Amino acid sequence: MQGVNRFLAFAFSNAAVGSKILCPCRKCSNSFWYEASEVREHLICDGFLKGYRTWNLHGEPTPSVNHENCDIDVDGVEVMDDPDEDDDISGLLRDLAGGLDDRGDFEENSPDLDPCEGLVAIQKLVEENSKDLFPTCKKYTQLRFLIRLLHIKLLGGWSDKSFNLLLELLNDAFPDGSAVAKTFHEAKKLVKSIGIGYTSIHACENDCILYWKENIDLNSCPKCKVSRWKSTRKSLDGKHVYNVPKKVLRYFPIKKCLQRLFLSSKIASLTRWHDEGRKKDGLLRHPTDSPLWEDFDEKHPTFAADSRNIRLAFATDGFNPFRTMNNSYSIWPGICIPYNFPPSMCMKQSNFILSFLIPGKDSPCGNFDLFCQPIVNDLLDMFENGVRTYDASMGEYFQLRAAVLWTITDFPGLGYVSGSVTSGEAACPDCHFFTDSIRLGSGSKTCYMGHRRFLHENHPFRFDADKFGGKTEFRPAPKPLSGEEILECTKDLSTSFGKDPSGKKPARKKRKEGEPLVIFKRRSIWFKLPYWKDLMLRHNFDFMHIGKNVCESLLNTFLGTVGKSKDNLNSRLDLQALGL
Amino acid sequence: MSLDEIKLFCQVLKGVKFPDGYTSNIRQNVHVGERKVFGLKSHECHIILQDLLPLAVRKILPEIVSAGVIRISNFFKKLSAPVIRISDMESLQADIAETLSLLETIFLPSFFDIMVHLMVHLPAQAKIAGPVHFRSMWPVER
Numbered sequence: 001m002q003g004v005n006r007f008l009a010f011a012f013s014n015a016a017v018g019s020k021i022l023c024p025c026r027k028c029s030n031s032f033w034y035e036a037s038e039v040r041e042h043l044i045c046d047g048f049l050k051g052y053r054t055w056n057l058h059g060e061p062t063p064s065v066n067h068e069n070c071d072i073d074v075d076g077v078e079v080m081d082d083p084d085e086d087d088d089i090s091g092l093l094r095d096l097a098g099g100l101d102d103r104g105d106f107e108e109n110s111p112d113l114d115p116c117e118g119l120v121a122i123q124k125l126v127e128e129n130s131k132d133l134f135p136t137c138k139k140y141t142q143l144r145f146l147i148r149l150l151h152i153k154l155l156g157g158w159s160d161k162s163f164n165l166l167l168e169l170l171n172d173a174f175p176d177g178s179a180v181a182k183t184f185h186e187a188k189k190l191v192k193s194i195g196i197g198y199t200s201i202h203a204c205e206n207d208c209i210l211y212w213k214e215n216i217d218l219n220s221c222p223k224c225k226v227s228r229w230k231s232t233r234k235s236l237d238g239k240h241v242y243n244v245p246k247k248v249l250r251y252f253p254i255k256k257c258l259q260r261l262f263l264s265s266k267i268a269s270l271t272r273w274h275d276e277g278r279k280k281d282g283l284l285r286h287p288t289d290s291p292l293w294e295d296f297d298e299k300h301p302t303f304a305a306d307s308r309n310i311r312l313a314f315a316t317d318g319f320n321p322f323r324t325m326n327n328s329y330s331i332w333p334g335i336c337i338p339y340n341f342p343p344s345m346c347m348k349q350s351n352f353i354l355s356f357l358i359p360g361k362d363s364p365c366g367n368f369d370l371f372c373q374p375i376v377n378d379l380l381d382m383f384e385n386g387v388r389t390y391d392a393s394m395g396e397y398f399q400l401r402a403a404v405l406w407t408i409t410d411f412p413g414l415g416y417v418s419g420s421v422t423s424g425e426a427a428c429p430d431c432h433f434f435t436d437s438i439r440l441g442s443g444s445k446t447c448y449m450g451h452r453r454f455l456h457e458n459h460p461f462r463f464d465a466d467k468f469g470g471k472t473e474f475r476p477a478p479k480p481l482s483g484e485e486i487l488e489c490t491k492d493l494s495t496s497f498g499k500d501p502s503g504k505k506p507a508r509k510k511r512k513e514g515e516p517l518v519i520f521k522r523r524s525i526w527f528k529l530p531y532w533k534d535l536m537l538r539h540n541f542d543f544m545h546i547g548k549n550v551c552e553s554l555l556n557t558f559l560g561t562v563g564k565s566k567d568n569l570n571s572r573l574d575l576q577a578l579g580l
Numbered sequence: 581m582s583l584d585e586i587k588l589f590c591q592v593l594k595g596v597k598f599p600d601g602y603t604s605n606i607r608q609n610v611h612v613g614e615r616k617v618f619g620l621k622s623h624e625c626h627i628i629l630q631d632l633l634p635l636a637v638r639k640i641l642p643e644i645v646s647a648g649v650i651r652i653s654n655f656f657k658k659l660s661a662p663v664i665r666i667s668d669m670e671s672l673q674a675d676i677a678e679t680l681s682l683l684e685t686i687f688l689p690s691f692f693d694i695m696v697h698l699m700v701h702l703p704a705q706a707k708i709a710g711p712v713h714f715r716s717m718w719p720v721e722r
Contacts, residue, residue: 290710448697454677571690
């Protein structure tokens, strides 16, 4: 009853035409106009229309981003057009400026970013935001109009050229005193200063070096002598000559991405969820409940002291941007996933932080670490020193620190990231030296058996020689290597990047009798992070890929798919050779 | 499996209907006439492995084989639970070792590629780092 009264009061104050409103009862479903008493009667007898939550026909603004819709779906009824409610660009700028304020004293250790530069850019944006689109236009400011245009360009997939043509037309059509950007380039330049940009770092074509830090001015790779540039191009006005690089690593500075999390007060308060909001009852529902997290907190008490410090996971995978059009192209994005948030938010795509993109026809393979250099560098700094960040939920500045807890990759990717061997004799990174493998000659495959080692000591299977090829098994289960042991294993390995320019893979040497097994190809760059060696788990085996592969091999074996079944002539021959 | 059995197997897969939003229509990928299943995406594999395979193989395969397969699918089902207990993971660990040893007596050596082997290590990792869906590549792949 109360609800009905409240609704009527709201509707009549906002959306009444004369003394009538649209009746939202189940029978009329917003199609007929009635007076107040009649609507009340209908609502009590028939009930309120189901699913009609946002009273957009009764004066409540629609929550949609595209606020032009509001004008269409309300027939003749004025909608409150509150500028704060749709884009809120001025609010965004205010927050940005808040984040940038008085950091002058802190920025001295990173000279590449002039503290004033950010502020100046913001000031320019604010200025742009205060100008009306044209003198009589009250609805759009210049900046807002431009951002909407760019958004539409993105959604519609317009080409740069068509966008330029449109801008030309708009500039022509608008009354005097308007100043929309002249070209796409100009528009992009303006919007860029909001800070969602990336840095491009040029790379050697053969993945030998990155042209950054001490190599930034080189013109050719010191190792393979290949030029850095692909071609030269003249700028639009013909005054400058640009060099076009061969390969560009796009790096999205992780520090800024993480700082941006704290600009919204809602998200900023959620970063403390793992400490304050979760249930603590010993069940594992989230990585925060895990022994690893506790262990990490114990070993790094200063890091754990502030629950706003962000724990990340690093995920990477090759994918093909051209769908099935071109099968041989793979691009490798590196993604950081913040784990501070509640489960419903944590694994959502919108909360992932894209941190770099490795282009290229070929996957980086063993040179993956080369491209990780910038992010590892930043993460190292973020763990040790932190970044001064404005927390919008508490309204204060603090040193934000971040740590990567583990990496998520598929199995070949795990080899690239961790530097361990993922095929051949010692393919399992957790069993390392004790991987139990048999080379199957005629199938030219390696198989990994000996699962009896993982049974407990007195299990009947261990003594059962008949079923298991005439052998009993008394070896204990292998333990994964600790960080210290990995460091010990990898201390002599050289880390030189680069691949053979001719595109050939280096010939594999067959291991001779008596030589030790190779289980690491190089020391992973992640060991630069001081906490990396103390982690209980560094690289995850991906559950999804394992599940998928097991399912496929089971199905194919059962169905006897030609070429995919594991039960074929070769494996029967192997069985004979093994004498089973 | 004989041809008829394969056909029966395919028919079981062909006949399933799912609630809306649970998975894509697996029936499209099953071809009874050719006795083939192909074009599966990873999530469909996930569903088949966890829910359908135990049903489909029950009557068709010899008891000892189907027992092994059902144990594997139970293993994945338990492991992918959103809330897990450490003690559960320990029992799973013992369980999967036993299952794989059992399968070693049934399947050919070539079945045991590295992916099958890695199943042994999954519960240990889950014990250390929590539920698998926070550490898997579902969202990343898309």
